[in-house]
Amino acid sequence: MYVSSPPEPVGLANRMTARAALATELSGGASRIRALRSDGPLVLRPSHPKGAEPLTHRRPDVARVSLAAGTAGPLGGDDYALSIHVGGGSTLVLQEVSAMLVLPGATGGRSRTAVDIRVESGATFVWWPEPIIAAHRCDHEHDIRIEIAPDARMILREEAILGRHGEMPGDFASRLRITRGGLPLYDQRLRFGPGAEGADGPAILGDAGAVGSVIVVDPVWVDDAPPALPFHRDAARTPLAGPAVAIAAIAADSLALRRLLSRGVQDLGAPWAA
Amino acid sequence: MARAAGGSAALLLLADGRLPAGGYAHSGGLEPAVTAGRITDMAGVERFLIGRAETAGLTAAAFAAAACSRAARDDLSDLSGLEAELDARIPSPELRTVSRNLGRQLRRAMAGIHPHPHYATLGAAPHQPIVMGVAAAVLGLGPRDAALAILHETNSGAAAAAAKVLRVDPFEVHAILARMADRLDRLAGEAAAAAAGPACDLPAPASPLADIAAEHHRRTHVRLFAS
Amino acid sequence: MTEKTPRSLRLGVAGPVGTGKSSVIATLCRHLRDEFALGVITNDIYTDEDARFLKSAGVLPEERIRAVETGACPHTAIRDDVTMNLMAVEDMERDFAPLDIVLVESGGDNLTATFSPALVDAQLFVLDVAGGGDVARKGGPGIARADLLIINKIDLGPHVDVDVAQMVADAEGAREGKPVLALSRKHPDTIEKLCDWVRQLHAAHAAGHHTPVDPGPMAPHHHPHDSNHAHGHSHD
Ligand SMILES: Nc1nc2c(ncn2[C@@H]2O[C@H](COP(=O)(O)OP(=O)(O)O)[C@@H](O)[C@H]2O)c(=O)[nH]1
Numbered sequence: 001m002y003v004s005s006p007p008e009p010v011g012l013a014n015r016m017t018a019r020a021a022l023a024t025e026l027s028g029g030a031s032r033i034r035a036l037r038s039d040g041p042l043v044l045r046p047s048h049p050k051g052a053e054p055l056t057h058r059r060p061d062v063a064r065v066s067l068a069a070g071t072a073g074p075l076g077g078d079d080y081a082l083s084i085h086v087g088g089g090s091t092l093v094l095q096e097v098s099a100m101l102v103l104p105g106a107t108g109g110r111s112r113t114a115v116d117i118r119v120e121s122g123a124t125f126v127w128w129p130e131p132i133i134a135a136h137r138c139d140h141e142h143d144i145r146i147e148i149a150p151d152a153r154m155i156l157r158e159e160a161i162l163g164r165h166g167e168m169p170g171d172f173a174s175r176l177r178i179t180r181g182g183l184p185l186y187d188q189r190l191r192f193g194p195g196a197e198g199a200d201g202p203a204i205l206g207d208a209g210a211v212g213s214v215i216v217v218d219p220v221w222v223d224d225a226p227p228a229l230p231f232h233r234d235a236a237r238t239p240l241a242g243p244a245v246a247i248a249a250i251a252a253d254s255l256a257l258r259r260l261l262s263r264g265v266q267d268l269g270a271p272w273a274a
Numbered sequence: 275m276a277r278a279a280g281g282s283a284a285l286l287l288l289a290d291g292r293l294p295a296g297g298y299a300h301s302g303g304l305e306p307a308v309t310a311g312r313i314t315d316m317a318g319v320e321r322f323l324i325g326r327a328e329t330a331g332l333t334a335a336a337f338a339a340a341a342c343s344r345a346a347r348d349d350l351s352d353l354s355g356l357e358a359e360l361d362a363r364i365p366s367p368e369l370r371t372v373s374r375n376l377g378r379q380l381r382r383a384m385a386g387i388h389p390h391p392h393y394a395t396l397g398a399a400p401h402q403p404i405v406m407g408v409a410a411a412v413l414g415l416g417p418r419d420a421a422l423a424i425l426h427e428t429n430s431g432a433a434a435a436a437a438k439v440l441r442v443d444p445f446e447v448h449a450i451l452a453r454m455a456d457r458l459d460r461l462a463g464e465a466a467a468a469a470a471g472p473a474c475d476l477p478a479p480a481s482p483l484a485d486i487a488a489e490h491h492r493r494t495h496v497r498l499f500a501s
Numbered sequence: 502m503t504e505k506t507p508r509s510l511r512l513g514v515a516g517p518v519g520t521g522k523s524s525v526i527a528t529l530c531r532h533l534r535d536e537f538a539l540g541v542i543t544n545d546i547y548t549d550e551d552a553r554f555l556k557s558a559g560v561l562p563e564e565r566i567r568a569v570e571t572g573a574c575p576h577t578a579i580r581d582d583v584t585m586n587l588m589a590v591e592d593m594e595r596d597f598a599p600l601d602i603v604l605v606e607s608g609g610d611n612l613t614a615t616f617s618p619a620l621v622d623a624q625l626f627v628l629d630v631a632g633g634g635d636v637a638r639k640g641g642p643g644i645a646r647a648d649l650l651i652i653n654k655i656d657l658g659p660h661v662d663v664d665v666a667q668m669v670a671d672a673e674g675a676r677e678g679k680p681v682l683a684l685s686r687k688h689p690d691t692i693e694k695l696c697d698w699v700r701q702l703h704a705a706h707a708a709g710h711h712t713p714v715d716p717g718p719m720a721p722h723h724h725p726h727d728s729n730h731a732h733g734h735s736h737d
């Protein structure tokens with residue numbers, strides 16, 4: 001190759017593909033990790049209780065795993081996939097070490113994270129990730145699919161921060177689709193950034209710097225999920241069309257967002273309140 | 275069932291805010307946003323309407339288009355599946371109720387205006403976009419028409435509400451609608467394209483503020499509009 | 502779609518705000534609830550004030566009083582687009598079958614709004630003496646052709662300088678023989694007359710002798726004092 005020719009696009013050359021997997025099972029009355037496969041930047045590690053944790057407060061017979069983003073990213077062009085299997089009757093608490101920063105690649109291009117989750121019969125899944133920060137000029141698609149058995153329970157949090165301090169976010173889309181016993185329970189794709197017209201308007205996010213939700217599924221709510229509760233001008237708990245609630249909030253920053261979401265979880269009372 | 279001459283007149287009938295189906299009692303989330311202090315002027319109205327069209331509007335349009343293509347094939351077995359998919363896309367129970375109330379009303383009206391056996395097979399409280407899709411099919415219209423009808427009806431309804439809850443110049447309101455015309459055409463096209471695929475892949479755009487404000491609105495003592 | 506279930510008598514109560522529509526409904530409920538199975542639909546401009554008033558008055562079990570929100574267009578809800586009210590009436594008839602009478606209170610934003618015959622079988626139009634003695638003379642579809650015109654609050658006549666007898670006479674003049682009832686909640690004999698009128702109407706309806714009449718459309722109108730009163734629909 002001649003030095004005078006245009007350089008190979010760095011972003012494309014450095015595209016990262018990662019496929020990680022995690023599975024738990026119930027064995028001898030305790031949950032244990034059956035499979036744990038890290039890949040590249042997706043580093044999965046058995047962990048210990050870390051801070052507030054709903055449902056399983058410091059119980060020892062629970063499988064705990066933490067997910068660490070080994071490098072900054074994903075960057076434009078990166079393609080991460082994580083598959084999670086919470087085996088029948090087992091309990092998995094998945095936490096994260098730090099916030100995930102989504103950055104543009106050197107040549108642009110979209111980055112993708114796909115998380116595919118199965119929560120089997122009688123299982124409990126707690127996913128307590130840290131926020132995703134959508135940096136300026138990023139272009140990221142986050143796609144989470146969860147199939148949960150009718151008698152399993154789950155709580156998960158999602159938080160997105162619109163840009164690092166003082167910057168405008170890039171294009172960000174996050175889809176969360178939950179089916180329960182194969183039937184749709186919750187399906188929302190949140191978009192913001194320059195390509196999402198109206199997202200910073202009064203119908204979607206206004207001038208929020210952070211947006212998030214907590215989804216809680218509990219089969220004991222089959223006949224009566226906790227009622228709707230708009231508990232703050234910018235936050236509400238809403239029962240879904242099934243034994244589940246969504247707690248949604250917008251806020252100026254990640255701290256204020258976390259406060260609202262935590263309050264929503266506290267309002268659910270035991271056993272959810274951490 | 276397709277109409278030879280394009281069915282434009284039937285489409286206008288369906289999209290007309292004067293269709294007696296009770297739509298005038300709703301502001302499509304505009305009054306809740308005004309009450310919350312998030313809309314104070316015409317620029318705010320426009321940003322609201324754009325955001326709403328791109329989220330709730332697109333969802334409604336896609337489901338109307340999907341229901342229309344199923345009803346046009348006389349395949350109503352799948353409509354309950356569409357209902358469940360739409361429920362999953364509306365986190366606010368208040369907005370699910372509003373959608374179902376408007377759906378019941380539209381069915382009640384259309385069953386009188388242009389009777390068809392399809393209306394009786396819809397469940398007790400079908401969602402508005404599903405009924406709109408079936409009504410479009412019954413009138414010989416296609417999925418894109420169904421999408422456009424609900425996009426136009428809900429957009430112009432919310433815009434009209436602006437005149438009651440804000441100090442506005444009605445010509446400016448319609449200027450916004452005129453600027454949005456291309457957008458609605460594009461969204462109707464997207465909706466119709468999505469409707470050709472499986473129900474689980476229909477658009478699911480989130481609008482957290484609309485959900486939050488709708489729940490507050492239900493608990494507001496003084497309001498002009500039901501939603 | 503609900504044609505097969507036995508239909509109640511649907512009785513509309515129209516008239517300007519404050520003339521006593523809710524009070525008339527409360528009075529009817531109190532006096533007729535032991536004779537008839539009743540339901541009430543209220544129409545409100547803001548939220549569900551009237552339904553709350555009637556519920557707190559305890560005139561009927563709460564679930565038999567339901568509010569329809571009319572999006573600040575109460576005249577549309579009883580005339581041009583009755584779907585919400587029609588469904589509220591049908592739901593009520595279905596949920597409490599068999600009902601004898603469903604009373605529908607209009608949101609009452611002006612003098613000219615009347616019920617469509619698609620919604621009610623008969624309607625009362627309520628004026629009060631406090632609105633001035635010459636209101637009845639002015640006429641309009643409700644005043645001229647409602648099934649019964651009520652001149653309410655006649656106990657206030659002396660206090661507001663209104664000659665009640667003259668007002669009733671003017672009203673009768675405007676109505677070509679249709680009935681006019683001078684009413685006050687403080688005059689039990691007038692209440693009894695109102696109840697009798699409803700009893701007779703119900704008997705005629707049940708026997709299939711009653712034919713709904715349309716008082717006629719609203720007069721062409723504009724809203725000179727209310728520039729905010731724009732509509733998503735036209736008035737004809
Ligand atoms: N003095 C007097 N006041 C009455 C009578 N009927 C109703 N009112 C009062 O008139 C006011 C308006 O009555 P309401 O029934 O709420 O009127 P609506 O707006 O037409 O429903 C209330 O303060 C009632 O107490 C009456 O017969 N005599």
Ligand SMILES: [Mg+2]
Pocket residue numbers: 522523524551606
């Ligand atoms: Mg009243």
